[in-house]
Ligand SMILES: Nc1nc2c(c(=O)[nH]1)N[C@H]1C(S)=C(S)[C@@H](COP(=O)(O)OP(=O)(O)OC[C@H]3O[C@@H](n4cnc5c(=O)[nH]c(N)nc54)[C@H](O)[C@@H]3O)O[C@H]1N2
């Protein structure tokens with residue numbers, strides 16, 4: 001979902017995980033790294049222990065803010081203001097890397113002019129971050145050679161997510177923080193192997209290895225190589241598909257997504273699913289979406305099959321089968337191959353290795369990697385154009401991969417929804433350490449389920465008090481689209497006027513509340529901002545017994 005195409009090409013970390021420990025300045029924004037990427041967070045902690053400066057830009061106080069030099073607690077959805085103001089400081093104080101800009105980029109003037117208006121003082125009024133803190137952060141970032149940017153969904157899950165990413169890219173380009181170790185532009189990828197899925201072309205715009213489907217040369221090459229006519233236009237993105245369910249889309253094949261938990265404004269989707277003629281799900285569990293399915297195809301899980309996974313740093317690694325799949329479950333590729341054959345396509349019996357070879361054959365960035373090489377040499381990082389190539393630790397060494405890095409001027413656009421009289425609070429959603437996305441897996445495991453047994457909403461003490469809510473009370477959270485009930489977690493982690501809840505819980509689905517408006521380029525939904533209200537349903541009878549309290553969760557990280 002966070003599969004954004006940045007100015008530099010593919011949506012992937014430009015640099016590698018191990019380099020983080022050597023960084024001297026870390027700008028972490030919209031990433032709750034200790035909970036969502038604990039291994040990467042360990043590298044960040046290591047860097048900080050070594051003396052690196054850490055600045056966290058996030059509306060919430062997350063664990064990383066406890067070790068940060070500075071926490072920029074911005075109003076949700078105002079990142080363009082914050083980042084443009086940082087660019088403004090870098091330009092006006094002449095901290096630009098002019099050599100890098102001249103030799104490796106295009107369009108600097110457009111951004112230089114666009115950020116003129118974005119003074120730190122004006123930014124303070126909109127973001128809530130002190131002008132002086134914006135100045136200091138901009139100076140430190142620009143003047144530290146090993147300075148890296150790390151970001152995730154707090155940046156991308158907005159109607160202006162692509163704008164946010166462009167603003168980050170502009171900062172990287174104007175400071176020349178690219179093409180050497182411990183720097184760069186690093187989106188920490190989400191689901192296991194989401195990087196691999198994107199690399200393989202599981203997106204409407206790319207063939208394998210980020211080759212655009214609407215590039216005539218690429219299109220001709222793939223038609224010849226696959227021997228079938230191919231559509232020369234990009235297909236629908238996820239957001240567009242989901243909105244057409246029950247309208248122009250009458251059949252749906254869902255493989256490994258629990259859409260009624262994870263898609264936004266989900267009651268609208270459920271109406272569509274009730275209209276639809278045929279729904280197949282290919283799953284390792286009877287998830288919530290299974291209630292709507294006509295056919296359920298049992299898949300094997302990661303430990304029950306062979307193959308490769310690609311991690312955030314573009315490293316392709318082997319996964320080996322440890323146990324047999326239960327019952328009739330089969331590897332996803334076996335199921336797909338069987339369906340293709342039943343439908344009359346002449347797909348040969350294959351192996352994960354043969355499928356991998358076929359997929360990388362026409363993809364220049366990937367074709368030097370094979371199962372056999374990984375077996376011998378260990379995981380390899382793309383770009384890796386031929387079998388003799390050692391792989392790539394960080395991108396753009398000695399220049400930008402595809403010609404010149406393009407500056408993109410961005411003007412601020414507010415989030416789709418702003419607070420109203422009936423829904424005065426800003427709701428943001430995300431994940432916690434103990435559960436994984438739709439929680440089909442983690443709620444079946446006794447450990448995580450015990451650690452975090454139930455849904456909650458974080459609310460600032462002042463907002464709780466004015467609503468006569470105390471910690472642990474049962475509350476209703478409402479938006480224009482729906483209503484759910486869960487526990488109140490009264491906490492200074494959130495800003496006043498903001499509330500936050502995880503989307504893991506089927507009995508209190510955050511996505512009954514969220515807006516389904518997507519980013520103008522990628523379609524990624526605005527999960528991070530909608531207007532909401534919280535009301536008391538029932539006061540907690542025995543406050544001591546409330547197990548979900550933030551204090552206990554906090555200690556574990
Ligand atoms: N334990 C665990 N780990 C996971 C997952 C899981 O479910 N559980 N899911 C995986 C997946 S699929 C993904 S994509 C990643 C996601 O990893 P993250 O993106 O780190 O996870 P989120 O909880 O969505 O939160 C992002 C952060 O963005 C902040 N934020 C919200 N709004 C804004 C804003 O307007 N601006 C800025 N700058 N920040 C904002 C939030 O306060 C939060 O700290 O995690 C992966 N790892």
Ligand SMILES: Nc1nc2c(c(=O)[nH]1)N[C@H]1C(S)=C(S)[C@@H](COP(=O)(O)OP(=O)(O)OC[C@H]3O[C@@H](n4cnc5c(=O)[nH]c(N)nc54)[C@H](O)[C@@H]3O)O[C@H]1N2
Pocket residue numbers: 001002153157190191255256257258259261262263264282283284285287299300301302332429430431436437438439440441503510511514527
């Ligand atoms: N409100 C809100 N909603 C969000 C987000 C948010 O921050 N806020 N984040 C969004 C993001 S970034 C993401 S990635 C999505 C995640 O949302 P989902 O993709 O719906 O969540 P997952 O739990 O990752 O589940 C995937 C499904 O795959 C199944 N599965 C696991 N392994 C296999 C396998 O090997 N084969 C098959 N066939 N199935 C398998 C699991 O049982 C599960 O049902 O949620 C999105 N929704």
Ligand SMILES: [Mo]
Pocket residue numbers: 001002190191
């Ligand atoms: Mo994700």
